[in-house]
Amino acid sequence: xxxxxxxxxxxxxxxxxHRRRSNEVVPDVSVANGGNLLVNDSNKYRSMWIRACxxxxxxxxxxxxxxxxxxxITAMIIVIQIFMAKELFNLLRRDHEERHLPGFRLLxxxxxxxxxxxxxxxxxxxxxxxxxxxDDFLYQFVNSLIKYHMAIxxxxxxxxxxxxxxxxKKKRMYKYQFGQYAWTHMIMIIVFTQSxxxxxxIFEGIIxxxxxxxxxxxxxxxxxxxGFFFGRTPLIKLSPKKTWEGFIDASxxxxxxxxxxxxxxxxxxxxxxPRKDLSSGWLQCDPGPLFKPYSVILPGWVPQWFxxxxxxxxxxxxxxxxxxxxxxxxxxxxxxxxxxFKRAFKIKDFGDSIPGHGGITDRMDCQMVMAVFSYIYHxxxxxxxxxxVEMILDQILMNLTFKEQxxxxxxxxxxxxxxxxxxx
Numbered sequence: 001x002x003x004x005x006x007x008x009x010x011x012x013x014x015x016x017x018h019r020r021r022s023n024e025v026v027p028d029v030s031v032a033n034g035g036n037l038l039v040n041d042s043n044k045y046r047s048m049w050i051r052a053c054x055x056x057x058x059x060x061x062x063x064x065x066x067x068x069x070x071x072x073i074t075a076m077i078i079v080i081q082i083f084m085a086k087e088l089f090n091l092l093r094r095d096h097e098e099r100h101l102p103g104f105r106l107l108x109x110x111x112x113x114x115x116x117x118x119x120x121x122x123x124x125x126x127x128x129x130x131x132x133x134x135d136d137f138l139y140q141f142v143n144s145l146i147k148y149h150m151a152i153x154x155x156x157x158x159x160x161x162x163x164x165x166x167x168x169k170k171k172r173m174y175k176y177q178f179g180q181y182a183w184t185h186m187i188m189i190i191v192f193t194q195s196x197x198x199x200x201x202i203f204e205g206i207i208x209x210x211x212x213x214x215x216x217x218x219x220x221x222x223x224x225x226x227g228f229f230f231g232r233t234p235l236i237k238l239s240p241k242k243t244w245e246g247f248i249d250a251s252x253x254x255x256x257x258x259x260x261x262x263x264x265x266x267x268x269x270x271x272x273x274p275r276k277d278l279s280s281g282w283l284q285c286d287p288g289p290l291f292k293p294y295s296v297i298l299p300g301w302v303p304q305w306f307x308x309x310x311x312x313x314x315x316x317x318x319x320x321x322x323x324x325x326x327x328x329x330x331x332x333x334x335x336x337x338x339x340x341f342k343r344a345f346k347i348k349d350f351g352d353s354i355p356g357h358g359g360i361t362d363r364m365d366c367q368m369v370m371a372v373f374s375y376i377y378h379x380x381x382x383x384x385x386x387x388x389v390e391m392i393l394d395q396i397l398m399n400l401t402f403k404e405q406x407x408x409x410x411x412x413x414x415x416x417x418x419x420x421x422x423x424x
Contacts, residue, residue, distance in 0.1 A: 048228065054354055055221070066210060070275045073202050073209065078116070081195055083360040085112055087350045088187050097176045100169060104177070107167070108184045110160045115188045118153040119196045125149065126394050127203060130277040133397070143401075191361075194368040197375035204378060207271040211261060211320060212374040215327035216366050218257045223250035223332070238339040242332075251328035258324030262317040266291045290316040290382065319382065326373050327366075334369035338362065 065072045089108055098104060125146045132138035145152075168177055201208040227246025235242040265271045266287075273285035293312040302309070338361070342348065351359020396405060 051224075058354070059217070066206065069270075069280050070202055070206065071278060071280055073206070074199050077195065077198050077202075080360055080364060081116070081192055083351075083353065084191050084195075084364060085109075085187055087359045087361050088191065089184075091345055091347075091350075092180065092183050094176065097173060100173065101167065101177070103167070104180065107160055107163055108180065110156065110163075111184050112188060112192065114153055114156040114160065115192055116196075117156070118150075119193065120199065121146075121149045121153070123196070123200050123203075124278065126397075127275065127277050129397060131279060139402070191368065194372050195364065198367075198371040201371065201374050201378065203275045204383075205272050205274050207262075207265045207316075208374055208378050210271060211258070211265060212323055212327065212370045213367060214261060215254055215258055215324055216331055216370050219250050219254040219328045219332070220366070222253040223247060226250055226253075236336055238336045238343070242336075247332070251325075254328035255321060255324035258320040258327070259317050262320035263314055266293075266314040266316055290314070290319070319377070322377065323374065327370055330373070331366040331370045334366040338365035 065076050089105075093105075129142055129146060132142050164177070164181060168174065198209055198213075201212075223242070223246040225246075226249035227241065227243040230245045230249070231241075231243030233244040234240060235244050235247050269283055269285060269287060272287050272291045273283035275283065291314060293314050295310055296313050297310050298306070298308070338350075342350065349358030350361035353359050354363060396408065400408065
């Protein structure tokens with residue numbers, strides 16, 4: 001028998017010194033699913049019950065916020081972004097170094113809120129302008145803010161940049177400070193920029209936010225339950241508890257749910273009408289061709305016993321199938337990315353704010369990927385291309401003063417009057 005030559009280091013007092021082990025608990029793939037159903041593990045039922053209770057109150061609160069309207073949903077997104085930033089800031093933060101860097105945390109948040117001001121200013125400026133047009137003082141004030149919006153944001157960022165350079169300290173602190181500087185900007189790119197697309201989707205119509213977000217939730221729940229009861233085959237090493245059975249069954253469930261949910265949501269103007277201002281009143285609008293049903297007659301080769309020969313479909317339901325496919329096939333890779341990220345930092349969850357789910361970031365990993373896809377898909381395949389009357393009016397209201405708008409109105413009036421005389 002070969003002798004083990006590995007020795008255990010001793011302290012000066014003669015005591016055995018053990019290495020500190022990582023707090024990460026790496027699940028054994030063979031135990032998690034490899035051939036055994038997760039349902040046979042009795043310890044999983046308690047976790048499942050906690051997770052289910054948390055999901056119920058989250059869904060209930062989410063439904064109430066949706067009912068409250070666009071501004072409430074936007075406020076929810078902002079709060080989520082702040083909590084996600086806090087969780088991610090804490091990953092690389094070291095108390096020992098922070099004690100020698102007073103105000104360094106405040107600097108990180110200055111960069112973050114400057115990015116928030118820039119992005120939301122670009123998204124909501126026209127709607128803010130439409131809200132205050134009836135008041136002359138607010139009209140002038142908001143017009144000035146919009147005009148100098150980029151300059152204000154750049155000034156704030158430059159102030160933070162100069163502050164960072166001035167407060168650089170020696171004695172092995174440079175690496176930590178520049179690491180935090182880069183990490184802050186990565187948070188702004190990965191977290192804030194992606195999830196900010198969600199707000200743009202909200203004001204185009206709540207359906208463009210609610211449908212993708214709901215599909216992610218459905219896919220996550222379906223994958224959890226199908227994997228729990230039927231999962232045998234491991235899907236990916238980054239997430240040993242994920243199984244092919246859960247992934248495939250959840251994909252089918254999500255695509256079917258997308259088609260059915262689009263039908264239900266299309267019937268409510270509160271969900272389909274875009275919001276042109278920042279008010280909270282009830283919405284009424286022409287739903288547009290996407291939300292007007294058309295009849296589909298089944299071909300003759302359909303069996304005679306099939307009960308439906310004709311049915312109505314909303315055009316948006318066809319687009320919803322694309323959302324369902326992306327939410328079930330591509331968006332889960334946001335979760336896999338987060339799993340690899342957590343393994344790199346040797347943590348189980350980003351936080352513990354949601355019982356049974358971990359932190360806010362643990363619940364938003366797939367949502368961020370889905371938000372970007374929803375925005376790009378909506379702008380590429382749904383929004384009419386070219387210049388519209390509304391786009392021209394928006395540019396006039398934002399870029400021309402009141403006197404310039406009056407002058408434009410007078411010139412258009414004269415031009416149209418001359419054209420009418422010429423035609424007669």
